[in-house]
Amino acid sequence: MQIEVLPLAPEKMKQKVADETQLGFGKLFTDRMLLVEWTTDKGWHNARIKPYEPFVLDPATTVLHYAQEIFEGLKAYKWEDGRIALFRPEMNARRFNQSASRMCMPEVPEELFLDGIDKLVELEKDWIPSAPGTALYIRPAMIAVDPYLGVKPGDHYYFFVILSPVGAYYAAGFNPVSILVEDKYVRSVAGGTGDAKTGGNYASSLKAGLEAKQKGYDQVLWLDGKERRYIEEVGAMNMFFAYGNHIVTAPLTGSILSGITRESVLRLAVELGCTVEERLIDVDELFDDLRNGKVTEAFGSGTAAVVTPVGKLGYKDEALQVGDGGVGALTQKLYDALTDIQTGKQADRFGWIRIV
Numbered sequence: 514m515q516i517e518v519l520p521l522a523p524e525k526m527k528q529k530v531a532d533e534t535q536l537g538f539g540k541l542f543t544d545r546m547l548l549v550e551w552t553t554d555k556g557w558h559n560a561r562i563k564p565y566e567p568f569v570l571d572p573a574t575t576v577l578h579y580a581q582e583i584f585e586g587l588k589a590y591k592w593e594d595g596r597i598a599l600f601r602p603e604m605n606a607r608r609f610n611q612s613a614s615r616m617c618m619p620e621v622p623e624e625l626f627l628d629g630i631d632k633l634v635e636l637e638k639d640w641i642p643s644a645p646g647t648a649l650y651i652r653p654a655m656i657a658v659d660p661y662l663g664v665k666p667g668d669h670y671y672f673f674v675i676l677s678p679v680g681a682y683y684a685a686g687f688n689p690v691s692i693l694v695e696d697k698y699v700r701s702v703a704g705g706t707g708d709a710k711t712g713g714n715y716a717s718s719l720k721a722g723l724e725a726k727q728k729g730y731d732q733v734l735w736l737d738g739k740e741r742r743y744i745e746e747v748g749a750m751n752m753f754f755a756y757g758n759h760i761v762t763a764p765l766t767g768s769i770l771s772g773i774t775r776e777s778v779l780r781l782a783v784e785l786g787c788t789v790e791e792r793l794i795d796v797d798e799l800f801d802d803l804r805n806g807k808v809t810e811a812f813g814s815g816t817a818a819v820v821t822p823v824g825k826l827g828y829k830d831e832a833l834q835v836g837d838g839g840v841g842a843l844t845q846k847l848y849d850a851l852t853d854i855q856t857g858k859q860a861d862r863f864g865w866i867r868i869v
């Protein structure tokens with residue numbers, strides 16, 4: 514599909530980032546965005562890259578009431594040789610369409626998803642930071658925009674992409690976070706929308722997040738919604754536990770997100786000589802293993818979170834330190850292996866990179 518590029522008035526251009534070490538996450542947005550519309554009668558049409566600006570939405574707009582919305586998250590990196598690299602964007606395109614199908618939304622042709630991102634990132638390349646640990650975060654999303662209060666799938670959608678220069682997702686940077694296993698609220702259940710990247714999953718997690726913060730924890734680790742016994746994932750990352758060189762993570766049972774970083778970490782771990790296992794992780798067994806020192810490291814993985822070390826795990830009234838509470842050796846190796854490919858410091862032996 515032809516993507517029109519609308520003019521951007523020079524006086525509308527924003528100030529570029531002055532200090533890349535102070536970026537934080539998702540606070541700053543670039544000058545342009547991609548917007549494509551879908552209607553029942555026309556399908557996908559009107560693809561354009563336009564100045565970044567607010568949407569004007571009728572107060573009755575479906576997404577505002579019934580949350581028919583999906584999103585993705587991926588990153589662009591500026592390599593030392595000046596090339597711009599995307600990390601596994603085809604996987605995001607595929608997952609976006611799986612989320613679309615779950616939420617009764619139209620699928621975005623993979624070519625439109627990828628071409629649209631390529632073109633937008635190319636136009637906005639001066640916004641890509643290059644300090645260590647920084648990247649251009651890419652946020653594709655789709656919303657139902659019909660002004661209608663009946664509960665039904667929309668007839669009109671916006672697919673849009675915005676860009677944000679980012680540093681670390683967690684304020685602590687690449688430092689251990691503390692995580693509380695949630696025993697009161699649940700995030701998702703079998704048959705629910707847990708494996709779709711849809712806003713409601715995040716809205717429903719806020720209360721537990723707030724209560725965990727009040728208890729001194731950074732994040733919530735969800736248990737399965739039925740037995741409240743098996744470890745699932747954290748709000749923005751999949752979880753791993755290392756028993757020496759053996760790494761364990763929860764299986765994709767339908768209630769957690771199929772993380773692209775998760776899949777990449779599993780492959781890198783094997784390359785580093787680890788054995789990996791996707792299995793149900795009983796929370797009581799995990800805490801026994803933590804208590805007797807069998808669990809040597811814990812970390813999370815995600816596009817925003819990259820590889821994040823976990824230094825403390827809490828459950829009910831108990832708080833346990835993981836390993837020595839610092840960044841584990843394996844966690845560090847996996848962080849380096851992943852980010853070296855993303856930033857072009859190591860050869861892309863898996864075919865994960867798409868040069869813009």
Ligand code: PLP
Nearest residue numbers: 749750751770772773774815816
């Ligand atoms: N789990 C949840 C709930 C997430 O929001 C994310 C972030 O995208 C992840 C896991 C990690 O997925 P990925 O590695 O594809 O970014």
Ligand code: COI
Nearest residue numbers: 586587749815816817818
């Ligand atoms: C990402 O890592 O891309 C995510 O979507 C997590 C988000 C909640 C910040």
